Amino acid sequence: xxxxxxxxxIENKSGRLAEVSGVLGEANVNIRALSLADxxxxxxxxxxxxxxxxxxxxxxxxxxxxxxxxxxxxxxxxSPGGLSSILKILDNNQINVEYMYAFxxxxxxxxxxxxxxxxxxxxxxxxxxxxxxxxxxEKITSI
Amino acid sequence: xxxxxxxxxxxxxxxxxxxxxxxQLERLLQTLQLVSGNVPCYQxxxxxxxxxxxDLKSLDDIxxxxxxxxxxxxxxxxxxxxxxxxxxxxxxxxxSGTTGKPTVVGYTQQDISTxxxxxxxxxxxxxxxxxxxxxxxxxxxxxxxxxGLHYGSEAIGASVIPISGGNTDKQIMIMQDYRSSALVxxxxxxxxxxxxxxxxxxxxASLALRVGLFGAEPWSEQMRCELEKRLxxxxxxxxxxxxxxGPGVAGDCLTKRGMHLAEDHFxxxxxxxxxxxxxxxxxxxxxxxxxLTKQAFPMVRYRTRDITRINYEPCECGRTLARxxxxxxxxxxxxxxxGVNVFPTQIEEVLLQIEGCQPHYQLIVDRINNMxxxxxxxxxxxxxxFDEMKRQRQFVSExxxxxxxxxxxxxxxxxxxxxxxxxxxxxxxxxxxxRKK
Numbered sequence: 032x033x034x035x036x037x038x039x040x041i042e043n044k045s046g047r048l049a050e051v052s053g054v055l056g057e058a059n060v061n062i063r064a065l066s067l068a069d070x071x072x073x074x075x076x077x078x079x080x081x082x083x084x085x086x087x088x089x090x091x092x093x094x095x096x097x098x099x100x101x102x103x104x105x106x107x108x109x110s111p112g113g114l115s116s117i118l119k120i121l122d123n124n125q126i127n128v129e130y131m132y133a134f135x136x137x138x139x140x141x142x143x144x145x146x147x148x149x150x151x152x153x154x155x156x157x158x159x160x161x162x163x164x165x166x167x168x169e170k171i172t173s174i
Numbered sequence: 175x176x177x178x179x180x181x182x183x184x185x186x187x188x189x190x191x192x193x194x195x196x197x198q199l200e201r202l203l204q205t206l207q208l209v210s211g212n213v214p215c216y217q218x219x220x221x222x223x224x225x226x227x228x229d230l231k232s233l234d235d236i237x238x239x240x241x242x243x244x245x246x247x248x249x250x251x252x253x254x255x256x257x258x259x260x261x262x263x264x265x266x267x268x269x270s271g272t273t274g275k276p277t278v279v280g281y282t283q284q285d286i287s288t289x290x291x292x293x294x295x296x297x298x299x300x301x302x303x304x305x306x307x308x309x310x311x312x313x314x315x316x317x318x319x320x321x322g323l324h325y326g327s328e329a330i331g332a333s334v335i336p337i338s339g340g341n342t343d344k345q346i347m348i349m350q351d352y353r354s355s356a357l358v359x360x361x362x363x364x365x366x367x368x369x370x371x372x373x374x375x376x377x378x379a380s381l382a383l384r385v386g387l388f389g390a391e392p393w394s395e396q397m398r399c400e401l402e403k404r405l406x407x408x409x410x411x412x413x414x415x416x417x418x419x420g421p422g423v424a425g426d427c428l429t430k431r432g433m434h435l436a437e438d439h440f441x442x443x444x445x446x447x448x449x450x451x452x453x454x455x456x457x458x459x460x461x462x463x464x465x466l467t468k469q470a471f472p473m474v475r476y477r478t479r480d481i482t483r484i485n486y487e488p489c490e491c492g493r494t495l496a497r498x499x500x501x502x503x504x505x506x507x508x509x510x511x512x513g514v515n516v517f518p519t520q521i522e523e524v525l526l527q528i529e530g531c532q533p534h535y536q537l538i539v540d541r542i543n544n545m546x547x548x549x550x551x552x553x554x555x556x557x558x559x560f561d562e563m564k565r566q567r568q569f570v571s572e573x574x575x576x577x578x579x580x581x582x583x584x585x586x587x588x589x590x591x592x593x594x595x596x597x598x599x600x601x602x603x604x605x606x607x608x609r610k611k
Contacts, residue, residue, distance in 0.1 A: 041591075094593055
C-alpha cells in the first residue's frame with residue numbers, strides 16, 4: 032500500500048537537477064513522478080522511481096545526499112472537485128498532510144496524488160474506511 | 175603493572191620548577207650567544223634595541239627581547255635564519271606556504287635527536303608503547319608531521335606503518351588487515367575515516383584502533399568526543415609548528431586536561447597580540463616560543479599566532495611541565511565581525527552539539543552595504559536532511575539561533591552538498607574573507 036519515495040538534497044546552483052536525472056538515466060532508472068520544493072539556497076527533490084534501491088545506490092555513489100520515505104498514492108477522479116472530496120475526508124479526521132503532488136495517468140480517467148502524512152498508517156485507515164482507492168506501490172512505479 | 179614506561183623521560187618531565195627554570199635560563203643564554211654570533215637577523219634586532227646577551231639576568235628579562243615574526247622568516251628565505259653551516263644540517267623541512275614563499279627550517283643531527291625524544295615523550299604520554307602498530311596518515315614530505323611522529327614511534331619501539339595521507343579506502347583496508355592500533359592524522363581526516371567506515375558499514379570495534387594522536391590543526395573538545403565515540407578510541411591532542419620544530423612541542427597525557435609543554439627545551443610566554451605585552455600567568459593570549467636547545471634553526475620569541483592559555487597547576491600524571499589548553503584559534507584566523515572576535519573553532523563546537531551534524535563547514539565573510547555578513551556553509555548529510563521543507567528549515571533556524579547565542583553576532587546558515595567545501599591536503603580551508611582589506 033505504501034510507496035517508497037526518495038528525496039535528494041539539491042544545492043541551488045545551475046545544472047544540479049540535470050545531474051540527478053543524468054545519474055538516474057545512466058543507471059536505467061525511470062522517474063514516475065517528481066516534485067521540487069525549494070528555498071533560495073537549496074531544494075528538496077522528491078521522486079517516485081521504478082527501482083528505488085538502485086536509484087538510492089547510484090545517487091549515493093554520485094555523492095548526493097538522499098533519504099527514503101514512505102508515501103501513498105491515491106486515485107482521484109480526474110474531474111472538478113475530485114481532489115476536494117479527498118481533502119475533506121482527511122480534514123474531517125484531523126489527518127495532517129505534510130505535502131502532496133500529483134501526476135496524471137497516461138490512460139484512464141483518474142489522476143494519482145502522492146501524499147506525505149505525519150501518521151501514514153492512520154491516514155491509510157481513514158482513506159480506506161471512506162472508500163478511497165489507494166494504489167499499491169507496484170502499480171504506481173509501473174504506471 | 176606493565177613494563178612499559180608511563181613517562182618517557184621521568185627526570186626531564188618531572189623536574190622541580192626551580193630546577194627547571196635554572197636550566198631554562200642557562201640554555202637561554204647559550205641560545206642568545208648562538209644567534210647573536212651567527213644569525214644576522216638577530217644581530218640586527220639586538221643592535222636595534224641595544225641588547226647584549228650578557229644583559230639577561232633572569233628568565234623574566236626575556237620580555238625585553240624583540241619578537242621574531244613569520245615576516246622575518248620570509249625576508250631571510252631560504253637559509254638566512256640558520257645558525258650553523260649547511261654542512262652541519264642533516265634535514266630540511268618546510269611549512270606549507272599558503273601565502274607566498276614557504277618557510278624553510280633545518281635540523282642538525284642533535285636537533286633530530288631532540289625532536290625524536292620530544293615526540294616519544296608525548297606519544298608515551300598518550301599511552302603508545304612498543305606493542306602498538308602506529309598508522310601514520312600524515313603526508314610524508316616537507317611537512318614535519320609525518321617524519322616527527324615516525325621517528326618518535328620508532329624510538330618507542332612501536333611498529334610504524336608509513337601509509338601517508340589520502341586514499342581512505344586503502345587506509346581502512348590496511349587498518350583492518352595490519353591491525354593498526356594507533357592512528358596519527360589531522361582531526362578532520364580522523365572524521366573522514368569515521369565517515370567512510372560508517373558508509374561502508376564497518377564497525378570501528380572490529381578494528382584494533384585504540385588511540386588517536388591528532389594534530390596539525392586546531393580542534394575542539396566536542397570534536398574529541400565525536401572522534402572518541404565514532405572511532406572507539408582515546409583521542410589525544412598534540413601541538414607543534416615547523417618554525418619551532420614540528421610536533422612534540424606539547425602533547426596530552428591521558429588525563430586530557432591540557433598538553434604538557436616541553437619546557438626544558440623551550441620557553442613559553444603568553445602575550446597580548448595587540449600590544450605585545452606579556453600577560454600574567456593563566457591569561458589567554460598569543461603563544462610566544464623561544465627555543466633553548468635548537469642548533470640549526472634557533473628561534474627567539476617566535477610569535478606563533480596561536481591563541482591559548484597555560485596552566486601551571488600540578489598534573490595528576492606526575493609531570494611537572496606546565497600545560498597549554500587546546501588552541502582556540504589563530505590570531506590570523508580570528509575574524510572580526512561587526513566588531514566581535516569570532517574563531518572558527520567556536521562555530522565547530524556549536525555544529526557538533528547539533529544532533530547528526532558534522533564539522534564540515536566553511537565560513538564566508540563579506541561586507542554588504544557596509545555591514546559585515548557571516549555565512550556558515552554546512553555540509554548536509556543524511557542525518558540532517560529531511561524530505562519535509564518545514565523540518566529542514568527548522569534545522570537551519572535552530573543552527574542559526576545557537577550560533578548567534580555563542581558568537582554574539584548573527585550568522586546565516588547555508589546548507590551545501592557534501593564535499594562542496596574544499597579540503598586542502600586533509601586540512602579543510604575554513605575561512606573565505608571577501609571583505610576588502
